Amino acid sequence: xxxxxxxxxxxxxxxxxxxxxxxxxxxxxxxxxxxxxxxxxxxxxxxxxxxxxxxxxxxxxxxxxxxxxxxxxxxxxxxxxxxxxxxxxxxxxxxxxxxxxxxxxxxxxxxxxxxxxxxxxxxxxxxxxxxxxxxxxxxxxxxxxxxxxxxxxxxxxxxxxxxxxxxxxxxxxxxxxxxxxxxxxxxxxxxxxxxxxxxxxxxxxxxxxxxxxxxxxxxxxxxxxxxxxxxxxxxxxxxxxxxxxxxxxxxxxxxxxxxxxxxxxxxxxxxxxxx
Numbered sequence: 428x429x430x431x432x433x434x435x436x437x438x439x440x441x442x443x444x445x446x447x448x449x450x451x452x453x454x455x456x457x458x459x460x461x462x463x464x465x466x467x468x469x470x471x472x473x474x475x476x477x478x479x480x481x482x483x484x485x486x487x488x489x490x491x492x493x494x495x496x497x498x499x500x501x502x503x504x505x506x507x508x509x510x511x512x513x514x515x516x517x518x519x520x521x522x523x524x525x526x527x528x529x530x531x532x533x534x535x536x537x538x539x540x541x542x543x544x545x546x547x548x549x550x551x552x553x554x555x556x557x558x559x560x561x562x563x564x565x566x567x568x569x570x571x572x573x574x575x576x577x578x579x580x581x582x583x584x585x586x587x588x589x590x591x592x593x594x595x596x597x598x599x600x601x602x603x604x605x606x607x608x609x610x611x612x613x614x615x616x617x618x619x620x621x622x623x624x625x626x627x628x629x630x631x632x633x634x635x636x637x638x639x640x641x642x643x644x645x646x647x648x649x650x651x652x653x654x655x656x657x658x659x660x661x662x663x664x665x666x667x668x669x670x671x672x673x674x675x676x677x678x679x680x681x682x683x684x685x686x687x688x689x690x691x692x693x694x695x696x697x698x699x700x701x702x
Contacts, residue, residue: 455495457522458502459487464519471513471535494528501525508554509533518543530554532578537561545570556602557581564608569594578602580626585609588627593618604650605629612637612651621645628652628675636660636681639667650675652699659683665692673697 466481480491487502488495494504503525513535520529521543529547532554539562540555551573561583568577569591576599577592584606592601593615601616604626611634616625622643628650635658636651646668656679665671665688677699685700 453501453522453524455487455500455502457524459483461517461519461522462487462490462493462502462505464517465514468517469512469514471511473511476510477512496525499525503549504528506530507534511535513537516541516544520544521546523547524549526550527573528552531558532556534558540565542567547571549573551597552576554578555582559583561585563587564589564603564606566591568592572596574598575621576600579606580604582606587611588613588616588632590615592616595619597621599645600624602626603630608632610634612656614638614640617641617643619643624648626650627654630654632656634658636664636676639664642667642669644670646670647672647694649673651679652676653678655679656681660686662686663688665689668692670694674699676700 462481466477469477472478476491487493488500492505492507493502495501496503502523504527506528508530511534515538516536518541521541524546526547527549529550530552535558537559540560542565545567548571550571552575554576556578559582563586564584566589569589572595574595575597578600580602585608587610588603588608590613593613596619598619599621600623602624608630609632612627612632614637617637617639620641620643623645624647629652632654634656636656638661647670649671652675659682665686669692671692672694673696
């Protein structure tokens with residue numbers, strides 16, 4: 428009898444535990460609320476595109492700049508490029524859980540990137556180039572493991588480049604030029620075998636060019652122009668970059684001679700090393 432009473436008590440506890448902590452589910456309404464929060468954070472909208480179009484009176488998937496997937500009918504892409512929008516990003520954008528493309532390039536967004544963007548685990552394309560975002564470049568960017576393009580050029584990011592970016596296994600393009608980044612180039616970025624373009628020009632980076640630990644057959648473009656890099660070009664660097672086409676190292680403090688292995692890179696069309 429005591430065992431029966433104990434089992435009934437456990438069932439009651441489990442029942443109330445499930446009722447008290449429901450499983451969080453998201454819907455197209457979640458996406459709508461996230462986008463309306465973004466609209467509320469925009470203080471300058473010269474074309475009034477969002478004012479007239481982003482409304483609960485219209486289906487979210489028909490809003491300007493918004494695309495939805497055919498299967499789940501959730502927001503998969505948000506492209507508001509070149510609209511001269513001014514404002515900040517609300518944390519609610521992290522609720523767009525089906526988002527694979529987020530492009531806000533050529534606007535006037537400012538402030539820090541909200542940490543809630545780290546929830547966008549399906550994100551493949553992040554383009555925030557030519558805005559006024561500031562603060563340290565967040566290390567949580569390294570948790571967006573589906574990212575293929577990370578474009579944050581022409582902003583006001585400062586501090587060091589997060590080592591965690593080397594944890595992005597599918598990254599093809601990393602463009603961070605014209606910011607206020609300092610510190611050394613993390614060697615981890617040369618661990619990304621899928622990398623095709625790395626552009627870190629126009630910052631305040633110091634230290635030496637890191638060695639390339641593995642063959643990066645996809646890497647075609649490197650720009651480290653206009654920094655404070657010093658030391659020698661790694662002697663085995665060109666052994667690891669068989670398909671390199673463009674290399675920019677000017678306006679630094681590099682010294683030493685060009686490695687003999689440079690002759691073996693037959694696809695280089697541009698090599699600029701003017702100090």
